[in-house]
Amino acid sequence: MYIPTALSYDDVLLVPQKSEVKSRQDVDTSTQLTRNISLKIPIVSANMDTVTESAMAIAMAQEGGIGIVHRFCDITKQVSEIKRVKRKQNIIITHPFIISSTATLADFKNKSEELNCSAFLVSDDNTALLGLITRRDVVFCSNDQTLVRDIMTPREKLIVAPVNIPMEEAKKILKDNKIEKLPLVDANFQIKGLITEKDIMRNSSNTQASKDNLGRLLVGAAIGVRGDYLARAVTLTEAGADILVLDIAHGHSTNALEAIKIIKRLLPHMELIGGNIATAQGALDLIEAGVDGVKVGIGPGSICTTRLTTGFGVPQLSAVLNVAPVCKKYGVPLIADGGIRQSADLVKALAAGADTVMMGGQLSGTEESPGPTINYQGRQCKISRGMASLTAALSRPDAKEKHHQITPEGIEARVPYRGPVKNILARYLGGLRSGMSYGNAQTIKDLRNCQFIRITKAGLKESEAHDNEVL
Numbered sequence: 148m149y150i151p152t153a154l155s156y157d158d159v160l161l162v163p164q165k166s167e168v169k170s171r172q173d174v175d176t177s178t179q180l181t182r183n184i185s186l187k188i189p190i191v192s193a194n195m196d197t198v199t200e201s202a203m204a205i206a207m208a209q210e211g212g213i214g215i216v217h218r219f220c221d222i223t224k225q226v227s228e229i230k231r232v233k234r235k236q237n238i239i240i241t242h243p244f245i246i247s248s249t250a251t252l253a254d255f256k257n258k259s260e261e262l263n264c265s266a267f268l269v270s271d272d273n274t275a276l277l278g279l280i281t282r283r284d285v286v287f288c289s290n291d292q293t294l295v296r297d298i299m300t301p302r303e304k305l306i307v308a309p310v311n312i313p314m315e316e317a318k319k320i321l322k323d324n325k326i327e328k329l330p331l332v333d334a335n336f337q338i339k340g341l342i343t344e345k346d347i348m349r350n351s352s353n354t355q356a357s358k359d360n361l362g363r364l365l366v367g368a369a370i371g372v373r374g375d376y377l378a379r380a381v382t383l384t385e386a387g388a389d390i391l392v393l394d395i396a397h398g399h400s401t402n403a404l405e406a407i408k409i410i411k412r413l414l415p416h417m418e419l420i421g422g423n424i425a426t427a428q429g430a431l432d433l434i435e436a437g438v439d440g441v442k443v444g445i446g447p448g449s450i451c452t453t454r455l456t457t458g459f460g461v462p463q464l465s466a467v468l469n470v471a472p473v474c475k476k477y478g479v480p481l482i483a484d485g486g487i488r489q490s491a492d493l494v495k496a497l498a499a500g501a502d503t504v505m506m507g508g509q510l511s512g513t514e515e516s517p518g519p520t521i522n523y524q525g526r527q528c529k530i531s532r533g534m535a536s537l538t539a540a541l542s543r544p545d546a547k548e549k550h551h552q553i554t555p556e557g558i559e560a561r562v563p564y565r566g567p568v569k570n571i572l573a574r575y576l577g578g579l580r581s582g583m584s585y586g587n588a589q590t591i592k593d594l595r596n597c598q599f600i601r602i603t604k605a606g607l608k609e610s611e612a613h614d615n616e617v618l
């Protein structure tokens with residue numbers, strides 16, 4: 148039997164090219180995530196419950212990447228995480244938060260804290276505008292039983308605008324009247340939206356962010372292929388998710404292919420990423436089933452033990468190299484998922500044909516990952532766990548198996564606390580920009596013209612810091 152060799156990131160290096168890149172700051176790191184969604188940086192945070200909920204997804208999108216909210220919770224929780232991201236930054240809030248005129252000040256305070264929102268439109272039927280209440284209105288009110296209607300600014304005193312008001316005009320109204328909120332209504336005072344000064348400022352100051360056409364941050368949501376997956380797909384789409392990501396360990400399976408066809412029939416305009424696969428045939432089958440992006444990676448992840456448990460997997464560089472020609476032929480972007488430990492791996496993945504990389508472990512130690520920071524032997528740490536690890540399997544609401552019936556394909560791990568995700572991304576981006584200059588690459592696609600060479604153990608040893616005591 149002929150047994151081919153397969154390679155991983157550490158087995159290769161890229162050969163430096165004569166470079167016409169004048170400044171590393173000039174290179175273009177933008178890329179396609181799916182057929183119809185582009186990003187300014189090629190990094191996606193993994194749909195793991197120790198990596199991506201709303202805080203991570205917000206930070207990723209603000210830096211030009213994107214986060215995929217995990218599915219290891221009930222639909223309501225996943226939807227609320229998606230909504231938090233979509234509400235973080237708007238040009239127009241299409242469904243503003245509303246409070247009843249008969250609610251009390253105590254209700255306002257509770258709701259304010261729960262939704263992390265300092266102002267509410269007032270309406271008794273959720274449609275007709277009665278007034279506006281903000282934190283400023285309640286500063287001097289000490290009786291928690293006071294009714295909203297007695298402290299709100301009533302509609303007669305409010306400045307409002309029609310829903311189709313041009314943005315420049317809305318900005319002028321906010322500025323001239325020194326107000327922070329501009330409710331949008333129709334001729335009958337029916338609520339149609341809200342424009343806030345804060346959102347306008349945020350939007351104009353961050354041109355790097357990944358945004359939809361309403362100025363809201365982009366976010367993806369993971370779904371499975373069984374149980375409530377269709378209900379999830381529909382509800383998440385309605386909640387504003389921009390992409391659905393099929394989260395299944397063996398994506399080259401009839402279960403996955405069937406699910407893709409069903410989802411695409413039901414939600415033809417929704418971007419759908421399929422995976423995970425590690426072969427050209429796997430990619431072809433996903434693309435024929437209708438996906439808009441292909442996720443590659445069987446077992447390279449920092450917390451994965453699939454290869455040890457099952458004997459299956461393909462070293463990640465070879466997996467990307469094998470799949471890339473198919474993705475290129477059909478114009479479907481490739482996401483290299485797992486095994487990224489340093490910026491060189493990102494550069495190698497892109498040079499091998501990936502359009503983006505998905506990262507879990509490296510982001511799990513950041514401020515924005517879910518879960519607390521713990522102190523272990525004087526060092527700050529966070530937890531990273533495989534979604535097929537023992538504790539993850541046991542903590543699922545629908546877990547039927549008992550401890551001894553579960554065969555884990557992942558582990559739980561402690562990872563060092565790494566501070567804000569922004570800092571990690573800056574390091575990766577710095578490495579990528581520098582790598583692009585070594586490779587004479589103005590764009591990520593140009594990196595694909597670079598040549599790989601295989602290296603030996605001696606070459607790897609030489610690549611690392613050596614013959615000194617690393618401080």
Ligand code: XMP
Pocket residue numbers: 193194195423444445446447448449450451452453454484485486487505506507508509532533534535536556557558
């Ligand atoms: P990194 O290396 O970035 O990889 O931490 C993240 C990716 O690992 C995958 N993943 C798993 N794979 N068992 C596996 O074999 C698991 O329990 C598991 N959990 C996550 C997933 O593709 C993720 O994006």
